[in-house]
Amino acid sequence: MASAIRRALDAVYDLAAMLAALCLVLILAVIVLQMASRWTGIPFPGSSEYAGYLMATASFLAFAHALNRGAHIRVSLFLTALGPRRFWGELWGLAIGTAASGYLAWYAVRTVQLSIKFNDVSQGQDATPIWIPQVPMAAGAVLLAVCFADNLITLIATRRDNIRASAIEDAAE
Template structure:
């Protein structure tokens, strides 16, 4: 069980590192676009590439953010329900995991359809859309895994294991 826990935490951290790399790539693209403007050189698709990096960074960071307690939770409500807190958290994680798996399914299908149809961006760069969509789909799948992980932890261990609340720091409410 500890091996699975380490593997899942490693997966979440790996996606967070990828998200950070996409943020750095977005910065470099924006700086390159600025330099290109100053020098009179064209950089077709720069805004699109920066947008792809932003979407990729966002989706890839979801799971790690959940683990670290960075997602907004309704702590006041959870505290107010008292002894029913576990049941409310169970219900919330069940709904969240279900919605996340639907999102992941459709994100993966979007990538497959874009690849099959040869869909490209409408800008001058004509980037095959399945490439930037793949990072988004990966992030959606890992987020669904993370929500399912926390749901199963509540069911079998009685605690969701979100770091910020376990450390006594409280959540961002």
């Protein structure tokens, strides 16, 4: 059962990372369309806003995957210096990360709800209902909170988290 949950969570983190990569490709497409718009004189209103929405989406959707891949900044030197007390440093860091990401996720979802309630639209030329770009950002924030909680629970249960060693840690060993 636990291995099925682990595989499912890893698959969700990987899917979010693939969607983030797709957003980066779409940013390239928007930039190319902006260039074509300038060359042809055909207007492309809101293109800068769309690129910004895609950048926020790509960032937030990639957070959980990056955490499990060891790509987020961790104070490995400090954790290594803790020696046999490393578990407690990891526990403290994951507990703080879980609380902070949970707080972020709560308010990201709340912001989407308020944007829908007030029919808020972007102030750019596109006049996009702002909840549309906020939804993937909130989803990424929720996924990050789940990932932190996942790592915290795994650490408590097995005394080891799911975070793979970063390239820097691999080189040091």
